[in-house]
Amino acid sequence: MNSVFVMPGTVAAPRGGVLRDFHNRYESVRETLSRIDKAAREMELPNISTRLIEHNDTSDRRGPEVQYLEIFAVSIATHHMLIAEGVRPTAIVGQSIGELWALAAAGHLSVEDAARLAVARSQVLTRQSWGGKMIAVGVDGRRAESLAGLISHPHLVLACENAPRQSVISGPEALIEHVERVADALGWPSLPLEVPHPTHTPAMAQAARDLRATAPRVPYGAGRWRVCSPWLGRDIGDDDPVDLVAGALTARVRMLHTIRELHAAGADAFVECGEWPVVTKFVEASIPGVQCVVPLSESDPVEAVRALLGESAEIGSFRPRPPAPSGDRPVPVARVGAPTPAAPVPVLPAAAPVPSTPLSSAPPLSSAPPTDPTPPSAPAARAASVAQAVAAPVAVAAVAVAPVGSTAPAGAEYETVLTELRTIYGDFLGYPPDLLGEDDGLESELGVESLKQVVLLGRVSDRFGLPDLRSDSSLLTVGTLRRIAETVVRARAEATGR
CATH class of the missing domain: 3.30.70.250 (Malonyl-CoA ACP transacylase, ACP-binding)
Known part of the structure; x- marks a missing residue:
């Protein structure tokens, strides 16, 4: 099977401890994380791997540079796990800054140089403000x-x-x-x-010039694996990594075209080297029925990959996840914290937090891992088409995610809230309220596209006077009426001090 590794851009802050198992199992992962830590220390940044290996907490928002390096660490560690287990990519593709992760994974440049270039990119963008x-x-x-x-x-x-x-x-x-x-x-x-x-606009021309002038020039080579560039529209060859990263700041990212070209050339499996399905959501929407896998979204990533590999004698047969209704939902993304330089540096005005996704894929927050989707069980009338919701690099406010299997609060208040939610969602979607099961997945079973979920959360927020509900991306990622009702009941109790 011809597999493509895809590297997400700015996505959610990785969960604490997400790389513990990879670190324990694979020498290549331990070595790579050590090299990222060494580069971070040289740039006067904290160790990147400590929280990802030992802790089970959320990011402490130490600035965008740490955020990017954490995402890089997760992507490159997943790549090494796949290689160690015998998966060989036909090509590697990155989304926005994920293209830099792809260059490092393919061996076009060293892990340390990729880390330094990611930090330099972040700094010039912050300076332009x-x-x-x-x-x-x-x-x-x-x-x-x-x-x-x-x-x-x-x-x-x-x-x-x-x-x-x-x-x-x-x-x-x-x-x-x-x-x-x-x-x-x-x-x-x-x-x-x-x-x-914000990038991929001519407005970033000054930042691109600044990056070319100030970023350390790094040695680079042909690499071991093929790397496809969605903004260049071709494979990367003898291209200077600094020029590649700088050029992408002002260029359009054509992920749709790259995905389709790879599939037309024989790629039949896409493996996301990240914690959440971000780029693979674009893949599924662009090529219906294509096989996609996101190891870190599985309960046991290593065993899942081994089981999938066992189905093929060549390079592994990847079981497709149950098809979503032709679209992609937002994945949790996190706001990248502002840096704390020695001298004052202008920063972007804060935007209102929105429920999300990436860059390119992006959103620092805590989120429970998604549960394995189950085949739709709702009547055929529920299968609505899904419009794609999340963009490239993106960040949203931090939210706490309740355990997926948590028990609904007992009492009349929960039942009252649930009844009102059924009415709100039923009226909007055209479903009889009694057909809306409290544990039905809003996307996976009811086919409610991501952007419609955003609108509906806004209505719920207004109805119950809970403005923070709009920024709770977890209710989009693993949304059910039960989880929304639980969140409303808890938030109202906290607001009244009960």
């Missing part, structure tokens, strides 16, 4: 580009083509607000993306 924003729009790239062109500003552009019905527009914050209003008037679903460093 551009007042921009990104927004995901649930339409194809042609329509999204037309929408940006209607407003006509050189810095407002189609930034990412992620999937057939998910595009990302990047531009000045005031103009993104216009985009949101026009999209709403046209009936196009949209989701503003709170990112620390």
